Amino acid sequence: MTRTRTGALILAALLLTVLTLASGAQAAPKTVDESRLQPRLSPTFAPWDCKLKATGPVCKGERHLRIPWGPNDEFPCSVPLWGSRREDRYQIRYYNQDYLNVDRRFRTNDTDFLSTSPTGPATATIDTHARFTEPFAVPGDDASITVITTGTILDVRPATGPSLLRIVGTLVEPPDAPATFTGHATVDGVTTRYVDAPFDRFFTFEVFADAVCRAATGSGVVL
DSSP states (O other): OOHHHHHHHHHHHHHHHHHHHHHHHHHSOOOOOGGGOBSOOOGGGOSOEEEEETTEEEEEEEEEEEEEEEEEOSSOBSSOEEEEEEEEEEEEEEEOTTSBEEEEEEEEEEEEEEESSTTOOOSEEEEEEEEEEOOBSSTTOGGGBOEEEEEEEEEEEESSSOOSEEEEEEEEEOTTSOOEEEEEEEETTEEEEEEEEEGGGTOOHHHHHHHHHHHHHSSOBOO
16 A cells, blocks of 8 residues: 555545534533522513533523503502503523623513503503623622613603603613613703713602603603
8 A cells, every 4th residue: 555545535534523522512512500590580571592612501592472451550540540461571681600690681561551551552662672781790690780771761651742751871770779870861852961960960760750641641640
């Protein structure tokens, strides 16, 4: 056998070994022991799809809610309100190699429908279309997360006509400090720009409830 032919056979054998090892590596399942994850996965986003990555488990889940019409007593309006809700949320959780959660990311499209009639149609809507992240200062400790929301945080509008209250920007909610906001807030058609401002400087439940009641009923809150 010639030296050239011998070399070719050796290379072929080595290539076959590499391909066999690669095939075996791809076939080996990379499963996640979900019972070890801290914090545990939320059952409202089940079923979860978890994959084991080099940095640790990565889990994806979705939640789709359709809540039918029912009484809504959250807002002190001049007449009773009824509401329904549509919620579509998508979540990704990143865990480290010790199975401790280090970051959570969400995409949300939520709409609350409000009406002065028990079964609609809606006379007003409250919309949230945003992405938010929840990085952990201490891996695995829910009490250490900072919630960072970006997008349309709130949009209150009647069924016909412009928004009465619209907040678009980035809201930062640390675990041990007041929430701050950077972006635009529009109240009754007047838009104000804020940079790292305390969120409660312009947004309170009273402001929110008044906009909701006026959008849904045409009159403000009852004090």
